[in-house]
Amino acid sequence: MEESISSILDRYNHDVYRLMDILIDVQSDQGFIGDQAIARIAEDLGISKADVEQTRSFYHFFSKKPTGKYSIYLNTSVNACMMGRDAVARTFEVEAGIPFNSVTRDGLIGLFDTSCIGMSDQEPAAIINGKIFPNLTPFRVKELIRDIRAGKSMEELVVEGYGDGQNSNPDIRAVVSNNIRKIGPVLDPDYKPGEVIRKKLPAMTPQQVIDEMKRSNIRGRGGAGFPTGMKWEICRKTESDEKYIICNADEGEPGTFKDRVILTERPKLLLEGMVVAAYAIGARQGILYIRHEYKYLKIYLEKLIEGAHKRNLMGKNIAGIEGFDFDVRIQFGAGSYVCGEESALIESAEGKRGEPRDKPPFPVEKGYLDKPTVVNNVETFCSAVKVLLNGADWYRSFGTTDSTGTKVLSISGDCRYPGVYEVEWGFSVNDICGMAGADDVIAVQVGGPSGSLVGPSDFDRILCYADLSTGGSLIIFNHTRDLLQDVVLNFTSFFIEESCGSCSTCRIMPVILRNKLLKILNARGAKSDISEMLEWAAILKASRCGLGQTAANPIITSIQNFRHLYDQKVRGEVRYDSGFDLTQATQEAIAATGRYTAVD
Amino acid sequence: MEKPVIATASLAGCFGCHMSLLDIDERILDLIELVDFNKSPINDIKEFARECDIGLIEGGCCLDENVHVLKDFRNHCRILVSVGECAIMGGLPAMRNGISVRECLEEAYLNGPSVRNYNENKILPNDEELPVLLNRVYPCHEVVKIDYFLPGCPPDADLLWRALTALLNNRKMDLPYEVFKFD
Numbered sequence: 001m002e003e004s005i006s007s008i009l010d011r012y013n014h015d016v017y018r019l020m021d022i023l024i025d026v027q028s029d030q031g032f033i034g035d036q037a038i039a040r041i042a043e044d045l046g047i048s049k050a051d052v053e054q055t056r057s058f059y060h061f062f063s064k065k066p067t068g069k070y071s072i073y074l075n076t077s078v079n080a081c082m083m084g085r086d087a088v089a090r091t092f093e094v095e096a097g098i099p100f101n102s103v104t105r106d107g108l109i110g111l112f113d114t115s116c117i118g119m120s121d122q123e124p125a126a127i128i129n130g131k132i133f134p135n136l137t138p139f140r141v142k143e144l145i146r147d148i149r150a151g152k153s154m155e156e157l158v159v160e161g162y163g164d165g166q167n168s169n170p171d172i173r174a175v176v177s178n179n180i181r182k183i184g185p186v187l188d189p190d191y192k193p194g195e196v197i198r199k200k201l202p203a204m205t206p207q208q209v210i211d212e213m214k215r216s217n218i219r220g221r222g223g224a225g226f227p228t229g230m231k232w233e234i235c236r237k238t239e240s241d242e243k244y245i246i247c248n249a250d251e252g253e254p255g256t257f258k259d260r261v262i263l264t265e266r267p268k269l270l271l272e273g274m275v276v277a278a279y280a281i282g283a284r285q286g287i288l289y290i291r292h293e294y295k296y297l298k299i300y301l302e303k304l305i306e307g308a309h310k311r312n313l314m315g316k317n318i319a320g321i322e323g324f325d326f327d328v329r330i331q332f333g334a335g336s337y338v339c340g341e342e343s344a345l346i347e348s349a350e351g352k353r354g355e356p357r358d359k360p361p362f363p364v365e366k367g368y369l370d371k372p373t374v375v376n377n378v379e380t381f382c383s384a385v386k387v388l389l390n391g392a393d394w395y396r397s398f399g400t401t402d403s404t405g406t407k408v409l410s411i412s413g414d415c416r417y418p419g420v421y422e423v424e425w426g427f428s429v430n431d432i433c434g435m436a437g438a439d440d441v442i443a444v445q446v447g448g449p450s451g452s453l454v455g456p457s458d459f460d461r462i463l464c465y466a467d468l469s470t471g472g473s474l475i476i477f478n479h480t481r482d483l484l485q486d487v488v489l490n491f492t493s494f495f496i497e498e499s500c501g502s503c504s505t506c507r508i509m510p511v512i513l514r515n516k517l518l519k520i521l522n523a524r525g526a527k528s529d530i531s532e533m534l535e536w537a538a539i540l541k542a543s544r545c546g547l548g549q550t551a552a553n554p555i556i557t558s559i560q561n562f563r564h565l566y567d568q569k570v571r572g573e574v575r576y577d578s579g580f581d582l583t584q585a586t587q588e589a590i591a592a593t594g595r596y597t598a599v600d
Numbered sequence: 601m602e603k604p605v606i607a608t609a610s611l612a613g614c615f616g617c618h619m620s621l622l623d624i625d626e627r628i629l630d631l632i633e634l635v636d637f638n639k640s641p642i643n644d645i646k647e648f649a650r651e652c653d654i655g656l657i658e659g660g661c662c663l664d665e666n667v668h669v670l671k672d673f674r675n676h677c678r679i680l681v682s683v684g685e686c687a688i689m690g691g692l693p694a695m696r697n698g699i700s701v702r703e704c705l706e707e708a709y710l711n712g713p714s715v716r717n718y719n720e721n722k723i724l725p726n727d728e729e730l731p732v733l734l735n736r737v738y739p740c741h742e743v744v745k746i747d748y749f750l751p752g753c754p755p756d757a758d759l760l761w762r763a764l765t766a767l768l769n770n771r772k773m774d775l776p777y778e779v780f781k782f783d
């Protein structure tokens with residue numbers, strides 16, 4: 001063990017800012033990160049054990065105890081549950097002989113829950129030792145556990161063949177399907193990556209690149225919609241010896257998986273976008289921050305970066321531009337939704353807990369290692385390349401006035417064609433449902449749990465930043481779904497699970513709201529509970545980051561748009577019910593003292 | 601006009617809030633002019649003799665008996681007020697909330713240094729006359745509807761005085777920062 005930790009530490013130059021990578025390697029090497037390993041790492045990096053421990057304890061895929069020779073992480077997302085997760089989970093438990101979140105006594109199999117893993121179009125899906133197993137059924141689970149017990153290797157566990165496109169690339173070999181349903185101008189496969197770097201950049205000054213971006217009116221594709229040109233310009237103007245480009249590929253919003261497909265099928269376009277941004281702001285170093293769930297793309301992407309160096313699309317004097325040096329390293333996360341928030345992502349890339357920072361200062365002024373940093377979404381970088389290739393006017397010819405260009409959507413749920421669609425901004429929810437082959441729709445979750453749950457009366461609303469804004473996740477629900485039980489409760493639990501715990505509002509209020517929701521679902525609800533939920537949810541706005549601020553959105557938007565579902569479940573004549581149950585509350589003490597038992 | 605009636609109770613509390621009420625000093629004479637007291641440890645009236653206007657609750661619920669008393673207050677009082685930290689949040693007694701009831705009982709009656717060698721038959725008190733511990737300490741509003749919350753440990757005498765007189769005179773409560781600060 002000592003030896004392997006030493007070589008891991010050597011691999012990252014004993015750099016304290018690479019603590020994430022060190023822990024990721026220790027975890028995958030030894031199956032857990034024990035106290036001994038923590039002490040060793042702390043001593044070597046010259047930090048306290050608590051510093052290492054707090055990073056370790058923050059992330060879902062780091063574990064203090066062994067997680068089994070085969071660590072099975074089964075997704076708990078709404079989509080997984082809709083596609084039969086319950087039966088799959090029960091089969092896992094019965095076959096492995098253990099409940100979830102435990103390891104078999106022989107240390108062979110570990111079963112764990114995990115939040116959305118970006119496979120919403122092929123659920124239920126599990127990650128086993130880093131490999132994705134989508135479209136699980138109870139039958140398939142029996143097979144898997146039988147094969148694991150028979151001592152088969154990870155490769156031998158795969159019987160379904162590898163997925164389409166690059167998924168069957170020898171460097172990936174994933175069972176994942178792309179499900180690309182509609183390709184638009186940004187994801188156009190005919191484009192030869194590198195063309196913009198070679199032909200456009202040498203003829204443009206950085207300021208011209210920024211001006212073109214500004215004229216295109218392109219806005220951030222992660223969901224918040226900040227104007228990209230402006231972000232680049234502020235960063236360019238902030239004086240500093242170092243600047244950084246970070247690509248946010250930590251898509252953790254349940255129902256989103258478009259970045260997975262872009263990383264698989266258009267990674268060169270993405271990397272080119274990062275180079276363009278680096279040229280514009282004057283950065284020499286970039287970080288591609290990818291969620292842990294997509295670690296199966298690691299070797300593939302690393303080789304592409306290597307290839308870019310060989311072709312002079314990265315490295316020194318890129319495309320012959322004197323003094324334009326840029327390199328990208330990949331940083332994996334370790335299972336944390338909040339790291340999709342840019343300042344939390346930066347903290348995480350620095351090897352710390354992924355807790356959002358106080359703002360201002362914004363990352364464009366003080367980001368990675370406190371240097372000016374541009375953080376953009378995968379899709380934003382891809383679009384930037386096309387803006388330069390075809391010009392801002394071309395780009396503005398797509399979409400609406402305030403939302404120019406196209407948006408790559410991840411569509412899942414009750415529809416015939418779940419998958420990835422690149423569409424212009426400006427389609428209505430109805431259009432989208434029609435496009436995905438959904439004809440029995442009672443509700444659509446636009447923008448994932450942090451977005452809104454909309455009903456038929458809103459289906460003619462338009463997808464754009466001014467109306468229904470979305471980072472791309474659309475989940476469709478048909479009449480068989482109980483929106484409160486299946487959707488709102490699941491989303492609220494998701495936020496509770498993923499809160500970093502930094503702000504007391506976000507740490508506590510979602511739990512209180514879930515208890516209230518459960519009370520209503522358990523037929524103990526009173527009318528006052530509904531208004532109280534709305535009233536109390538407002539306090540979440542005081543949270544530091546978007547996760548906390550939107551954690552009550554599933555409840556708020558479902559009350560706003562599906563009030564009748566709540567009204568049906570509360571008892572009209574009861575004005576107040578605390579939900580307190582004396583019988584249940586005294587059970588434990590009665591059992592402990594043996595009261596009310598037969599006296600002989 | 602008939603005087604308004606006040607009732608008070610101390611549940612899982614330390615009587616500190618009641619002490620604070622007495623701490624309004626000579627204003628207690630004014631208070632008695634203004635109100636009648638019904639069920640309360642102050643006058644030792646054990647059962648509600650009539651409907652009351654204001655109920656003041658000190659302490660949270662740690663026993664089934666607390667729950668019965670609290671529900672009784674809710675049924676007999678027009679306005680119910682949680683007074684002090686324990687009633688509002690559970691307070692010190694709620695420190696046991698992270699520990700199982702069995703462990704609490706075993707520590708108190710079997711394993712604690714003062715009982716270790718004296719409870720030969722290893723009995724956890726189980727007489728039917730004894731109230732039953734709840735699985736955790738509940739703040740009052742998790743059991744019944746509470747209309748007002750007066751914070752503090754204990755709440756300042758001035759805070760109680762101002763809140764009570766405001767309620768009695770149907771005025772908006774005027775609670776300046778001074779009556780809330782505790783350092």
